[in-house]
Amino acid sequence: MRKLSIGLVFSLVAVMAxxxxxxxxxxxxxxxxxxxIPLTGDNPDVxxxxxxxxxMYLKKHPTVDVGGKSYALKFVFDDNEYxxxxxxxxxTKLITEEGVLGIIGPQSSSQAVPAGEVANNYATPMxxxxxxxxxxxxxxxxxxxxxxxxxxxxxxxxxxxxDELGAKKAAVLYDIAADYPKGxxxxxxxxxxxxxxxxxxxxxxxxTTGDKDFSAQMTNIMMSGADVLFxxxxxxxxxxxxxxxxxxxxxxxxxxxxxxxxxDLMGLCGDDCKGYYFSTHYAAAGAKGDTKAFIDExxxxxxxxxxxxAALTWDSLGLMVQAIKDTGKLSGDIKADRTKVKDxxxxxxxxxxxxxxxxxTADGDPKKCAVVVKINDEGKFEFFKSVxxx
Amino acid sequence: xxxxxxxxxxxxALQWGSFYALIALGYSMVxxxxxxxxxxxxxxxxxxxxxxxxxxxxxxxxxxxxAAAVLPGWVLLVMTLLISMFLTAFVGIIVxxxxxxxxxxxxxxxAAITGLMIGxxxxxxxxxxxxxxxxxxxxxxxxxxxxxxxxxxxxxxIMIVLVSIGLMLALHQFISRTRWGMAMRAMAYDYVxxxxxxxxxxxxxxxxxxxxxxxxxxxxxxxxxxxxxLDPYMGVSFGWKAFVAAILGGRGSxxxxxxxxxxxxxxxxMTVPAIQIVNxxxxxxIGSNLRDLxxxxxxxxxxxxxxxxxFGQAYSAKLRL
Numbered sequence: 001m002r003k004l005s006i007g008l009v010f011s012l013v014a015v016m017a018x019x020x021x022x023x024x025x026x027x028x029x030x031x032x033x034x035x036x037i038p039l040t041g042d043n044p045d046v047x048x049x050x051x052x053x054x055x056m057y058l059k060k061h062p063t064v065d066v067g068g069k070s071y072a073l074k075f076v077f078d079d080n081e082y083x084x085x086x087x088x089x090x091x092t093k094l095i096t097e098e099g100v101l102g103i104i105g106p107q108s109s110s111q112a113v114p115a116g117e118v119a120n121n122y123a124t125p126m127x128x129x130x131x132x133x134x135x136x137x138x139x140x141x142x143x144x145x146x147x148x149x150x151x152x153x154x155x156x157x158x159x160x161x162x163d164e165l166g167a168k169k170a171a172v173l174y175d176i177a178a179d180y181p182k183g184x185x186x187x188x189x190x191x192x193x194x195x196x197x198x199x200x201x202x203x204x205x206x207x208t209t210g211d212k213d214f215s216a217q218m219t220n221i222m223m224s225g226a227d228v229l230f231x232x233x234x235x236x237x238x239x240x241x242x243x244x245x246x247x248x249x250x251x252x253x254x255x256x257x258x259x260x261x262x263x264d265l266m267g268l269c270g271d272d273c274k275g276y277y278f279s280t281h282y283a284a285a286g287a288k289g290d291t292k293a294f295i296d297e298x299x300x301x302x303x304x305x306x307x308x309x310a311a312l313t314w315d316s317l318g319l320m321v322q323a324i325k326d327t328g329k330l331s332g333d334i335k336a337d338r339t340k341v342k343d344x345x346x347x348x349x350x351x352x353x354x355x356x357x358x359x360x361t362a363d364g365d366p367k368k369c370a371v372v373v374k375i376n377d378e379g380k381f382e383f384f385k386s387v388x389x390x
Numbered sequence: 391x392x393x394x395x396x397x398x399x400x401x402x403a404l405q406w407g408s409f410y411a412l413i414a415l416g417y418s419m420v421x422x423x424x425x426x427x428x429x430x431x432x433x434x435x436x437x438x439x440x441x442x443x444x445x446x447x448x449x450x451x452x453x454x455x456x457a458a459a460v461l462p463g464w465v466l467l468v469m470t471l472l473i474s475m476f477l478t479a480f481v482g483i484i485v486x487x488x489x490x491x492x493x494x495x496x497x498x499x500x501a502a503i504t505g506l507m508i509g510x511x512x513x514x515x516x517x518x519x520x521x522x523x524x525x526x527x528x529x530x531x532x533x534x535x536x537x538x539x540x541x542x543x544x545x546x547x548i549m550i551v552l553v554s555i556g557l558m559l560a561l562h563q564f565i566s567r568t569r570w571g572m573a574m575r576a577m578a579y580d581y582v583x584x585x586x587x588x589x590x591x592x593x594x595x596x597x598x599x600x601x602x603x604x605x606x607x608x609x610x611x612x613x614x615x616x617x618x619x620l621d622p623y624m625g626v627s628f629g630w631k632a633f634v635a636a637i638l639g640g641r642g643s644x645x646x647x648x649x650x651x652x653x654x655x656x657x658x659x660m661t662v663p664a665i666q667i668v669n670x671x672x673x674x675x676i677g678s679n680l681r682d683l684x685x686x687x688x689x690x691x692x693x694x695x696x697x698x699x700x701f702g703q704a705y706s707a708k709l710r711l
Contacts, residue, residue: 176677176679177679204677205662205677205678206677206678206679207678207679207681208679208682210623210627212617212619212624212628213402213406213617213659215399215402215405215406215659216399216402216658216659216660216661216662216663216678216681217662217678219395219398219399219402219662219663220662220663220666220678222398222542223394223395236524236619236621237619239526239618239619240617240618240619243617243618246533246535247533247535247542247544247546247547248398248542249535249537249542264523264524267526268524268525268526268618268619269526270526270529
């Protein structure tokens with residue numbers, strides 16, 4: 001019996017080894033890219049948008065030409081369940097078992113930061129389309145991103161409040177228990193006080209995740225005499241904050257960040273949110289050129305307007321494929337090829353993405369413009385102004 | 391300015407406290423009858439809000455919205471309240487029948503944790519059936535903001551506070567004037583002997599759960615009108631805080647639960663302006679996120695000096711309704 005089971009284990013191992021060998025052998029004329037995205041868990045919409053954009057890309061560009069040779073593109077979608085530990089596992093699996101040339105994702109910083117560590121350790125190029133936290137790419141030559149960073153978005157909002165809304169005093173309301181709002185609130189405060197002097201952020205009010213009542217904070221904000229309210233919160237909290245503001249008689253502008261664009265903001269907020277602004281990666285309403293073509297194609301295929309996750313995934317994928325082309329020749333040695341792709345990514349100049357032109361800095365972050373959108377009377381996110389890094 | 395500031399916060403606190411008071415009543419009533427806390431009560435509040443969501447969407451589709459409306463919004467609101475309270479009462483009865491009655495003779499600890507388990511079952515079944523994404527509560531009545539000398543009040547806030555107080559008074563009348571109410575009071579006095587003289591224990595227990603759940607449903611709907619984003623876990627921390635109010639009021643005391651509910655809302659809301667005043671006076675930089683830390687430290691202090699709550703009695707089986 002024991003001998004039998006040992007034999008069974010050996011034959012299983014042999015079969016597995018054979019399968020992997022077969023996979024590697026078959027991989028000669030394909031380029032395999034992995035997707036580390038949340039298909040289940042707390043934020044399945046993000047994973048669905050990523051997958052939709054990727055499948056649309058694959059339909060449009062099934063092959064990639066590298067140095068005169070045509071390779072078939074192959075995508076591996078793996079679910080990180082919107083959890084940091086699963087994202088680490090998925091990246092490890094994609095690199096060591098699937099043998100992918102590069103990874104797209106994870107999308108959110110909470111997964112992209114730990115998964116970036118894995119990609120960098122295994123020397124595999126990774127692009128996170130949506131992660132705005134500086135730590136994702138910091139000191140990781142193999143990790144890139146497709147979007148701008150929070151330290152850039154904060155000043156964008158501060159400049160916009162000053163130039164377009166004529167604000168001299170600002171109020172901030174943010175969740176101190178979540179990394180993204182907290183970081184952005186602080187970047188905004190620094191930038192705004194840099195323009196108007198210390199103390200010009202007259203109310204810097206916080207709450208903790210899960211709070212529903214903001215009436216006390218809004219009362220403080222009302223009494224502070226601020227000209228604008230900046231609240232870098234998620235779509236589930238924005239409706240409650242906007243409601244609390246209106247109930248306290250707040251009639252001045254409210255400004256948000258790219259987190260407003262993710263999820264079903266208008267479904268939850270309705271008329272309350274109309275007329276307010278937020279900074280984001282791209283604006284679907286009023287888009288032109290390639291961006292419009294992408295939006296039309298996506299809408300036709302999936303019956304909904306692509307969100308910024310879909311657009312950024314599209315661009316990140318485009319960047320990765322461009323880098324693979326730029327290598328000039330793939331050797332077939334996956335480790336050497338990964339490093340070549342990384343070098344090619346780092347040297348891309350002015351890649352014409354649908355969310356703007358991109359050039360990577362030494363840290364692997366793109367220099368690109370942010371867009372400020374206004375929520376119009378129809379509840380659409382309408383292009384208002386483009387703000388580029390100075 | 392300062393008077394306005396105080397009045398504005400007072401109005402906010404009244405609305406916030408009404409929810410605590412309505413939910414705390416359910417904890418207190420069940421405790422006075424069965425000597426145990428129904429820890430699923432916070433989740434019954436959540437179920438009530440979702441039932442209210444379903445009922446109001448149904449009513450809106452039946453009677454139209456906007457220009458095509460057949461009935462005015464406030465009629466729909468009253469109908470939503472009544473129908474949802476009725477339906478949620480049945481949820482309460484089922485919870486009692488399934489979770490509590492079989493365990494009535496079981497050790498106290500077993501009966502105490504059933505509530506926790508039922509709570510988890512209610513939350514996860516919500517995710518199972520509705521997918522877990524957040525839902526918007528339909529706004530049955532138009533929100534109007536009144537500016538009364540610099541203090542901002544909405545029609546909804548006034549309505550929420552009045553409806554809550556109305557329900558509390560109705561409950562008080564029911565308990566002190568009707569025969570059923572008398573049976574409940576008798577049961578609260580002694581739940582071992584009173585059934586011996588012919589008061590039906592099971593009926594009274596079910597009725598208590600039904601009334602408590604109906605009040606939680608009312609709280610859920612009013613909550614949905616004030617904070618229109620519903621999520622499956624909305625009842626968890628809220629339920630715990632209302633439980634604090636029930637204890638603070640004195641276990642089993644109806645009046646205590648109401649007053650403590652409003653008091654808790656007042657302490658929570660008033661902590662934020664208090665933090666700001668302290669910051670100004672001593673040029674400190676304390677964030678308003680410390681609200682709960684400070685508010686519940688105050689509650690702890692009150693309990694240290696009044697361990698039986700505001701209206702509780704020491705060492706007595708006699709619990710007042």
